[in-house]
Amino acid sequence: MRARPLRIFFSALGIAIGIGAMLAVVGISTSSRAELNQTLDRLGTNLLTAAPGKTRPGDEAVLPEESTASVSRIGPVDSVSATGSVEKFIYRTDHVPAGQTSSIQVFAAQTELLTVVDGAVHAGSWFTPATAAYPTVVLGATAARRLDIPGVGTRVWLGGEWFAVIGILAPVPLVEELDSAALVGWDAARSYLDFDGHPTRLYLRAAPTQVAAVRAVLGRTVNPEAPNEVSVSRPSDALAAKQATDNALNGLLLGLGAVALLVGIDIANTMVISVLERRAEVGLRRALGATRGQIRSQVLAESLLLSTLGCAGGTLLGVVATGLYAASQGWPVVVPAGAMAGGLTATLLIGATAGLYPAVRASRLAPTEALSGT
Structure with a gap:
């Protein structure tokens, strides 16, 4: 050699x-x-969501207002929060034509939401019990970019009212719909945007060893009268990944x-x-x-x-x-x-x-x- x-x-x-x-x-x-x-492991594998399904005639179901409180009484559930769809549109100013919505959804959000979905604020702050009652808004990362929001303190035109931007979220990997959404406090949505108080999506964290058990009873707990009208999913389906x-x-x-x-x-x-x-x-x-x-x-x-x-x-x-x-x-x-x-x-x-x-x-x-x- x-x-x-x-x-x-x-x-x-x-x-x-x-x-x-x-x-x-x-x-x-x-x-x-x-x-x-x-x-x-960092995001957690124990996140479950519940959303309205379809009624027997094929209409969109509605979750009861007390859904969050009912789910919180499940023993293995560590935390729960909700968002509710608000039929309003958000614009950069009041001079933008009504049709140019930038495909941004508006949600009412409970104050515990950010903790449950393991989200983080990129700029500004999240809702507190005080700011959640006033015309303030927190924007998802994509929504802020579409509206060309330079930072917190900017005002936006939402549902015929001026709302102050108090925070911009970092991307939320497990709940991507929040990235392109505008979030307002639950009480503020009731007061200023005619929100009916019915949640459209529940987010909850269960004990890791009890996720399957919680998932099995979640529909009956959210809507005891019509559990088949509740759609339960697991966005953090880590086992399959x-x-x-x-x-x-x-x-x-x-x-x-x-x-x-x-x-x-x-x-x-x-x-x-x-x-x-x-x-x-x-x-x-x-x-x-x-x-x-x-x-x-x-x-x-x-x-x-x-x-x-x-x-x-x-x-x-x-x-x-x-x-x-x-x-x-x-x-x-x-x-x-x-x-x-x-x-x-x-x-x-x-x-x-x-x-x-x-x-x-x-x-x-x-x-x-x-x-x-x-």
Whole structure:
């Protein structure tokens, strides 16, 4: 191998690229999954929502006004809040034509809403019991951008009244409808916007181990007279998300077999060429008394060493590629130890298998035939 370093380098490089590509794909996928799991853990997997469904004739159902209080009495429920749809429109000024609504919905919001949905205020502040009773509004991130609101303190024209913008929300990943909404206090909506007090969506947090149990009784609790008219969902369906990422990762790991096959072809080609180039050397060794087993051992040892060098280089390439990409995305860097160990094991096994035919072929060369072919 020292006598032909360039050939060995390029052969090992081919193996390294294959192993590195496999590890990079698995490492990036695993890092992405780790980031997803951290995000889900941070946002919580115990958020449930309840909204009006359809009545038997097909009309839009209505949730009772006392829905929030009823749900709060469920034992495993930690917190609950609600929003109510307000049939009003919001404009940047009172001179904007009535049809140009910017597709912004207006909701009445209870003061506990931001805590329940794990939202955050980007600028300004959220409603307090005092500000929720006055003509104030908190805008979602998208709504503020559509209205071209420079910051808090700006006035907007809402339902024929001037409302002061007291806050702008950061994006809310689990409740995306809030991003493009204008939120007013529950009492202010009643006083200034003719809000009827019926919630249109309930948000609640349940004990993580009791989410399924709470979900089963939520419809009957929200509307005991017509539980079938309540639509219950779980926007933070983390179990399905985790299962999907696990399945995706398992699918990527199946590519290890294809990579190993390519590595084996590369090793086999390298070793066949090596035997052809060294016919004279093999013949001389056989003439000096080397047995067929010693010749086979020499070729197999070279094949395994070549596989080890390529695998070590590929592992380094895969780890570096994963680290660079994950760092650029702000993800945790995760390279599964099982993938690295599996790559090494598979490469050695394939290397030994691929080197077996050249080893047998070399050991069968007669000394006179090998020396006469030089």
